[in-house]
Amino acid sequence: MTTGEIVAAAIFGIWFSLTVMVQLPWSWCKLPRKFEPSGHLFPGWHFFSPKPIIADIEVMYRWVPGPDPDAAPTEWVDLVPNCGRPARHVLIHAHRRTRKTIFHCAHQLILALQAFPERRRDLCLTVPYLLLLDRVSSLCPGAACVQFRIDILRHGGHPAVTVFTSLSHAVDSEVESGELELEAVS
Amino acid sequence: MITAAEATALTARLCCVARAICLLEWALNRREMRPGGVLNWSIAGLVDFSAHGLVKSRLEALTARLSHRAFLALLVLDGLVTTALFIFPANPILLGAAASLLLIQMKRHYLCYDGADEAVFFCLMALTVGKITGADRLTAWFIAAEACLAYLVAGIYKAASPFWKGGQALLLITRTRLFGREDVAKILRRHVRITAASEFAIVFWESVFPIALFVPPEVLIPILAVGLFFHLSCAWIMGLNTFLWAFGAMYPCVIFANQELRSALSPATRDYLSIGLLLTIGGAVALLTALVPRLRPLKNDYLGQVGELAPTAPATR
Numbered sequence: 441m442t443t444g445e446i447v448a449a450a451i452f453g454i455w456f457s458l459t460v461m462v463q464l465p466w467s468w469c470k471l472p473r474k475f476e477p478s479g480h481l482f483p484g485w486h487f488f489s490p491k492p493i494i495a496d497i498e499v500m501y502r503w504v505p506g507p508d509p510d511a512a513p514t515e516w517v518d519l520v521p522n523c524g525r526p527a528r529h530v531l532i533h534a535h536r537r538t539r540k541t542i543f544h545c546a547h548q549l550i551l552a553l554q555a556f557p558e559r560r561r562d563l564c565l566t567v568p569y570l571l572l573l574d575r576v577s578s579l580c581p582g583a584a585c586v587q588f589r590i591d592i593l594r595h596g597g598h599p600a601v602t603v604f605t606s607l608s609h610a611v612d613s614e615v616e617s618g619e620l621e622l623e624a625v626s
Numbered sequence: 627m628i629t630a631a632e633a634t635a636l637t638a639r640l641c642c643v644a645r646a647i648c649l650l651e652w653a654l655n656r657r658e659m660r661p662g663g664v665l666n667w668s669i670a671g672l673v674d675f676s677a678h679g680l681v682k683s684r685l686e687a688l689t690a691r692l693s694h695r696a697f698l699a700l701l702v703l704d705g706l707v708t709t710a711l712f713i714f715p716a717n718p719i720l721l722g723a724a725a726s727l728l729l730i731q732m733k734r735h736y737l738c739y740d741g742a743d744e745a746v747f748f749c750l751m752a753l754t755v756g757k758i759t760g761a762d763r764l765t766a767w768f769i770a771a772e773a774c775l776a777y778l779v780a781g782i783y784k785a786a787s788p789f790w791k792g793g794q795a796l797l798l799i800t801r802t803r804l805f806g807r808e809d810v811a812k813i814l815r816r817h818v819r820i821t822a823a824s825e826f827a828i829v830f831w832e833s834v835f836p837i838a839l840f841v842p843p844e845v846l847i848p849i850l851a852v853g854l855f856f857h858l859s860c861a862w863i864m865g866l867n868t869f870l871w872a873f874g875a876m877y878p879c880v881i882f883a884n885q886e887l888r889s890a891l892s893p894a895t896r897d898y899l900s901i902g903l904l905l906t907i908g909g910a911v912a913l914l915t916a917l918v919p920r921l922r923p924l925k926n927d928y929l930g931q932v933g934e935l936a937p938t939a940p941a942t943r
Contacts, residue, residue, distance in 0.1 A: 448761035452752070452768040459772065463779045477685060478729055481751065483744040485776040490787035493805055494798040522803050530861040532647060534654035537738035541664040543804055544737045570669045571737075578662025595801040595811075 458482055496593040497546045498600070501576040503583035509610060511584065519576065519588065545571050546590045550603055564607055573609060583611050630762035631716065633882035637769060638715035638753055640875035641746045644868045645708045645724065648743070652701055652731075659694065665735055667694060673736075689733040697734060700727060718757035725750035742872035748772065749875055763886075770883035773876035774836040777853075778907070781833030785914040790829060793821030805864040826915065828856065833911045838880050839887050840900040846884050850877050 441449070458472040462482040473482050499519040504511050520539055529536075545568035552563055563569050576588045589605040628636075658665040671690045692700070704727040711720040728747050732739040749769060756765025784790040789798070793814065800811040814821040831852055838849045854877075857870035888896050 442760065444759035445761045445764060448756060448759035448764045451755055451759075452764055455752075456768060456771055456775075460775060463775070478747075478751075480729065480732060480744050480747050483741065483748060485741075485779040486783035487741055487780055488795070488799065489780060489783035489790060491789050492795040492799050493802055494789075496803045498803075525807050525863070525865055527862070529865045530858070530867055532650060532654070533865050533867045534651045536651065536865055536867070537735065538655060538658050538664055539804060540740070541658075541735075541738040545664070567670060567673050570672070571664055571666065574662060574666055574669055575664050593803075 455481065494594065496595075497543055497550070498591045498593050499542055499546050499572060499576075499588055500591060501579070501586060501588040503576075503580035503587070503611075504585040504608075505580075505583055507584055509584040513585070513587070513608075516589065519572075519579075542572070542575070544568070546604075549590060550592075553604055563604075569606070573606065577609070577611050580611065585610050627885060628878060628882050630766045630882055633766045633878040634753055634756060634762050634769075635715040636878035637749055637766075637875045638721065639712055640871055640878075641724070641749050641753075642708050642712040642715075644742060644746050644871035644875065645704070645728065646712075647868055647871065648731075649701060649705050649708065656698070659697070665738065667697070667734065670735075670737060685729075686733050689730050692730075692734070697730075700730060703727065704731070716757060718754055721750055721754040721757055725754055740866070740868075742866065742868035745776070745869075745872040746875070749872075766879040766882045767886075769876050769879035770839065773873070773880050774839060776873070776876075777832045777835035781829050781831070781835070781911065782914070784829045785833060785911045786918055788918050790825060791915065791918070793818060793823075793825045796821055796825045796828075800863060805866075807863050810863050829915070830908065830911055831856070834904055834907045836907070837900050837903045839883055840891075840896050840903065841884070842888070843884075845900075846881065850880065853877065 459482050461469050462472055463469075463485060473479070476482055500516040501519055502513045502516050504513045520542055548568040549563060549566070549572075552566065552568075553560060556562070564573075572588055573586070576586045577583075580586050585608045587606050587608040589602050591600045591602050593600045657663055660666065661668065667690075704724070707720055707723045707727060711717065711724050714720060725747060728743065728750065732743055732747065752765055752768050752772075756762055756768075784795070787795070789795050797811065797814050800806040800814055814824075831849075835849065835853070838846055841849065854870065854874060857866075857873055861867040861870050891899070
């Protein structure tokens with residue numbers, strides 16, 4: 441064996457052992473990830489397991505058209521309309537990351553809501569909230585206010601459930617939390 | 627016969643295909659990186675990276691400092707590097723550059739990278755280390771072992787899961803809009819036994835994938851063909867298009883490792899090992915499938931988060 445091969449053997453040996461370790465279900469086994477600089481050298485390989493995705497998290501939005509913020513809002517509209525899955529997605533799926541980001545943002549908000557139910561108001565300062573709000577605002581040009589909500593949609597006879605409704609935000613101005621409803625609007 | 631150099635070169639080229647698809651998707655979807663897009667860095671970059679450890683946070687802070695234009699320039703550079711790497715798959719500088727550029731993209735778009743990106747990054751890093759040290763053989767072995775580990779872990783976790791029973795998981799996944807297809811879900815719902823058998827076949831195939839290192843070529847090729855079919859199905863049904871290329875990239879190294887192992891072992895030993903491994907893992911899967919009780923998701927359950935979601939109101943649609 442050459443010196444290079446010995447070095448490679450050592451690197452690959454340690455790398456593989458630590459990758460095996462992080463696959464184990466106990467939290468202390470994930471420790472190597474903490475000290476790994478890239479954050480991606482020890483991937484977890486248990487895709488869709490032990491528990492698969494079983495529901496859709498849908499983001500809906502509505503807006504108040506025109507300059508008057510007290511006017512009636514529109515109906516709720518799906519932020520990511522369901523366009524099915526055309527065959528071309530096998531090769532190129534351009535909106536894959538958009539859908540994933542929206543899903544991830546909504547998921548993060550729900551997790552935060554679960555963890556800190558008493559700090560519901562603070563959610564509007566989080567990155568996922570701001571990303572969703574920015575997206576929704578960009579879809580409603582000329583609107584006085586925009587608002588979004590998160591539904592959990594379990595298929596197979598389960599009704600969709602709204603788990604979070606955002607504040608109503610004036611477009612192109614700061615959040616006016618004092619006069620806005622925190623509670624869900626159905 | 628495939629040599630280690632050929633196997634690693636093919637792995638690098640298949641990684642390039644995966645990268646090219648991703649870059650094309652970025653190009654088609656570049657509007658999302660501007661204000662109003664969900665990948666708008668002026669908002670996504672507000673996250674506090676300092677909590678991620680010293681080295682990691684510095685890397686992330688460095689990525690965060692890139693302007694939108696600089697990041698777009700890096701994507702163009704990545705396109706050039708990917709093309710060059712496809713032509714010169716053994717060049718360590720190109721391999722290192724491709725890995726670094728992919729890492730920057732994963733850091734920048736931390737909300738939307740997936741397992742395929744991680745698998746490609748893993749392969750590119752391993753190939754870089756292998757080329758720098760001149761250890762093609764070890765690299766091919768390492769990537770083959772990682773492929774076996776990836777499938778084994780995915781299979782065993784599913785076998786031990788109370789949700790991957792009787793076709794339930796397949797049905798649940800295909801019903802969703804994010805990863806499913808309505809037409810496939812309907813078929814699966816109509817043919818419950820076929821659904822249960824397909825689910826068990828996926829779990830079993832994933833779990834016993836490591837036998838690919840020992841089996842004769844007449845068995846190895848079908849195992850890998852099933853793998854390609856599986857990833858192709860995932861692309862068609864779930865929209866996970868880059869997994870086909872990312873995991874397919876590891877297959878040349880699996881073929882190389884199989885050849886080396888079979889030539890190093892006596893016919894009796896390799897047959898005993900194949901059968902022994904198949905029986906051990908297959909038995910474990912069958913046992914887990916039988917012993918772990920099937921569990922239905924709770925009423926308000928989703929994504930594995932069992933808890934009080936405190937629904938505020940039924941949704942009106």
